[in-house]
Amino acid sequence: MSGEKARILIVDDEEALRRYLRTILRGQHYAVSEAASGAEALERAASDNPNVIILDLGLPDLDGVEVIRRLREWSVTPIVVLSVRDQESDKITALDSGANDYLTKPFSAGELLARLRVALRPVAQPVVEAAHLAVGDLQIDFAERRVTVAGEPVRLTPTEYDLLRLLARNAGRVMTHQRLLREVWGEMYEGETHLLRVNISNLRQKIEPDPSRPVYIITEPAIGYRFRAID
Amino acid sequence: MRGLWARTKGYLPYAAGVALVLAVSVVGQPLRSSVHPANMVMFYLMVIVFIALRWGLGPAVVAAACSAFAFNLFFVPPYFVFALTDPEYSLAFVGLLAVGSILSAMAVNMRNQAETARHREDETAALYALSQELTVVTELDDLVRAASAHINRALPGRVEIILPGGFEALRARPDAEIVRWVYQRGAAAGRGTPHFAASGAHYHPLKTLHTTLGVMVLSLRDDAAPLAPAQQRLLAAYANLIALAIERIQFVDKAKQAELLQEKERLQAAILSSISHDLRTPLASITGVLSSMLEHRSTLDPASQDELLRSAWAEARRLNRLVANLLDMSRLDSGAIKTSFDYCDLQDLIGVVLSNVENGSEQRRITVQVDDNVPLVRLDFTLFERVLVNVLDNAFKYSPPDAPVELSVRREGRWVRVLVADRGPGIPPEEREKVFERFYRTREASTIDGAGLGLAICKGIVELHGGKIEALPRPGGGAMIQIDLPLDRTPDGQR
Numbered sequence: 001m002s003g004e005k006a007r008i009l010i011v012d013d014e015e016a017l018r019r020y021l022r023t024i025l026r027g028q029h030y031a032v033s034e035a036a037s038g039a040e041a042l043e044r045a046a047s048d049n050p051n052v053i054i055l056d057l058g059l060p061d062l063d064g065v066e067v068i069r070r071l072r073e074w075s076v077t078p079i080v081v082l083s084v085r086d087q088e089s090d091k092i093t094a095l096d097s098g099a100n101d102y103l104t105k106p107f108s109a110g111e112l113l114a115r116l117r118v119a120l121r122p123v124a125q126p127v128v129e130a131a132h133l134a135v136g137d138l139q140i141d142f143a144e145r146r147v148t149v150a151g152e153p154v155r156l157t158p159t160e161y162d163l164l165r166l167l168a169r170n171a172g173r174v175m176t177h178q179r180l181l182r183e184v185w186g187e188m189y190e191g192e193t194h195l196l197r198v199n200i201s202n203l204r205q206k207i208e209p210d211p212s213r214p215v216y217i218i219t220e221p222a223i224g225y226r227f228r229a230i231d
Numbered sequence: 232m233r234g235l236w237a238r239t240k241g242y243l244p245y246a247a248g249v250a251l252v253l254a255v256s257v258v259g260q261p262l263r264s265s266v267h268p269a270n271m272v273m274f275y276l277m278v279i280v281f282i283a284l285r286w287g288l289g290p291a292v293v294a295a296a297c298s299a300f301a302f303n304l305f306f307v308p309p310y311f312v313f314a315l316t317d318p319e320y321s322l323a324f325v326g327l328l329a330v331g332s333i334l335s336a337m338a339v340n341m342r343n344q345a346e347t348a349r350h351r352e353d354e355t356a357a358l359y360a361l362s363q364e365l366t367v368v369t370e371l372d373d374l375v376r377a378a379s380a381h382i383n384r385a386l387p388g389r390v391e392i393i394l395p396g397g398f399e400a401l402r403a404r405p406d407a408e409i410v411r412w413v414y415q416r417g418a419a420a421g422r423g424t425p426h427f428a429a430s431g432a433h434y435h436p437l438k439t440l441h442t443t444l445g446v447m448v449l450s451l452r453d454d455a456a457p458l459a460p461a462q463q464r465l466l467a468a469y470a471n472l473i474a475l476a477i478e479r480i481q482f483v484d485k486a487k488q489a490e491l492l493q494e495k496e497r498l499q500a501a502i503l504s505s506i507s508h509d510l511r512t513p514l515a516s517i518t519g520v521l522s523s524m525l526e527h528r529s530t531l532d533p534a535s536q537d538e539l540l541r542s543a544w545a546e547a548r549r550l551n552r553l554v555a556n557l558l559d560m561s562r563l564d565s566g567a568i569k570t571s572f573d574y575c576d577l578q579d580l581i582g583v584v585l586s587n588v589e590n591g592s593e594q595r596r597i598t599v600q601v602d603d604n605v606p607l608v609r610l611d612f613t614l615f616e617r618v619l620v621n622v623l624d625n626a627f628k629y630s631p632p633d634a635p636v637e638l639s640v641r642r643e644g645r646w647v648r649v650l651v652a653d654r655g656p657g658i659p660p661e662e663r664e665k666v667f668e669r670f671y672r673t674r675e676a677s678t679i680d681g682a683g684l685g686l687a688i689c690k691g692i693v694e695l696h697g698g699k700i701e702a703l704p705r706p707g708g709g710a711m712i713q714i715d716l717p718l719d720r721t722p723d724g725q726r
């Protein structure tokens with residue numbers, strides 16, 4: 001993406017919200033195109049060839065999830081979904097149908113830009129490819145499987161380490177409960193969210209300065225977890 | 232033996248009458264010398280009147296005839312021979328016979344009148360008793376039950392009271408047509424009437440001055456005799472009473488509904504004014520900030536601009552929380568809330584809540600203490616997040632800005648207890664339950680913004696989880712909100 005401006009397609013039926021997004025994104029030198037309906041979004045996605053699509057779930061003509069399904073039939077363009085609170089199940093369906101991330105309205109410009117930066121990374125690749133990750137006091141050496149906090153080594157169980165590595169490699173990306181369970185424990189464990197809760201809790205006790213105010217592993221209520229985005 | 236007894240039973244009064252006449256004759260023998268025979272007639276008349284009152288006309292007339300003969304035999308010389316020789320005594324014989332018969336008839340008439348009066352009295356008493364029962368009844372169902380029970384005791388059959396509301400259920404009845412007919416015409420039908428006389432039951436309209444309110448059906452027992460005229464009158468009187476009682480209850484209901492409607496409208500007006508006030512306050516400051524940024528930005532130094540924008544940001548968040556609460560309230564009300572229970576780590580939840588409430592402009596100190604032995608709790612993460620956000624929000628609002636708010640979680644046997652404690656003015660004892668009612672604001676709170684929705688929502692959500700929420704005084708001053716969640720369905724996985 002370096003040098004070349006990324007193209008972003010905004011799909012929302014609210015003119016005011018489109019204007020707000022357009023202003024912020026142009027200010028960040030993104031090229032912006034807009035669609036006010038699902039049908040228009042599908043056309044624009046084909047004609048404008050955007051790098052990221054910002055898609056509102058509540059469109060007048062098509063269900064947002066349906067738009068995602070149709071897009072995913074031919075496109076791998078990252079999709080960031082916009083939704084309102086109380087649509088947790090819709091968010092999960094959207095993520096399951098191929099959306100890459102979501103934002104809950106109202107959101108701040110900072111949140112939006114952070115999501116876009118992560119979404120612009122190639123989908124198939126981890127966000128963090130280096131053998132080493134340092135964020136705040138936390139250091140992870142993927143080659144050595146070593147984790148230290150403020151220089152002090154931390155003893156993690158193999159499951160806790162696998163979980164932390166998966167989250168950290170995808171820093172900034174939302175990881176659903178199902179995906180974490182599937183990739184760390186295996187297909188059979190997708191419903192066993194309590195395993196995840198217990199391991200996340202233990203992990204936080206070991207790496208977070210204050211487990212009640214986590215800074216590395218952020219909870220996405222009812223959806224999953226997200227490792228803090230690395231700028 | 233029994234058949235014989237039944238056959239003879241009817242003749243007993245006659246036999247008794249004759250025996251009494253004989254007894255008077257025998258007892259009178261010793262007096263024969265000292266009393267004039269004509270006076271003995273008195274004794275016979277007394278006996279005849281007694282018999283007439285006691286056993287009716289037949290035995291009395293027989294007794295009168297016997298008396299005439301007995302008088303002649305026992306008291307008129309020549310004794311023990313029947314002879315109408317002396318014209319004086321012949322007159323006495325005829326007189327005794329005639330007067331005895333007339334007296335008998337009169338006595339019987341009297342007796343019948345007394346009996347009718349007693350019947351009337353019974354009827355009046357029964358009606359009075361029913362009307363007494365019906366005056367205290369305030370629900371239609373209770374009225375139907377009380378009236379049926381009462382009539383079932385007084386009349387030999389089963390009574391049903393059918394009101395228009397119950398007509399739908401009529402389809403199943405074979406006599407639906409009759410019931411409808413009676414209701415529409417407002418006339419009695421069934422047994423003993425010109426309409427539907429073939430039906431075994433009595434159908435009475437429950438009529439008031441203006442309308443027919445329903446139908447009363449009396450199904451007689453198979454072995455019961457047809458209703459006597461008096462019983463039919465009673466049935467009609469019952470129908471009248473019941474109709475009046477139904478009308479009264481319907482009037483009371485209507486009045487109650489009108490009152491309820493008025494109350495509802497009053498509440499809605501209060502809600503609307505409270506909500507619009509709460510929406511307008513943050514909107515006013517946001518509008519203010521935006522207009523000053525638009526029009527006077529050049530005169531504002533960067534620090535002031537920053538401060539203005541931050542306050543608008545905080546107000547916008549407040550607005551968002553208020554809208555969320557309104558939405559939650561209406562969803563709780565309509566039962567449209569979808570819950571998805573899952574095992575959750577309360578510390579995880581608290582983390583989300585803190586990132587939510589600590590993000591505001593005013594930095595408040597919150598100390599968190601989660602005991603290590605607190606297990607996962609089965610709850611709806613996002614709903615419960617709303618509970619803690621609201622409780623903490625309240626704690627911030629009602630305590631001085633520099634006083635810390637304490638949040639603690641510990642296990643209490645089969646419960647997990649979440650406690651939010653502040654150092655505000657506390658909640659007076661008489662208001663500790665009311666604060667969970669919607670739109671209730673404590674007297675203390677009336678100066679502070681808020682719709683009085685937060686704690687009502689908390690209560691609704693906590694109860695969805697089978698838990699309890701209480702407001703308590705905090706030792707040393709302040710308020711505590713205590714939430715207990717049941718651990719019944721917690722898996723063995725510990726934190």
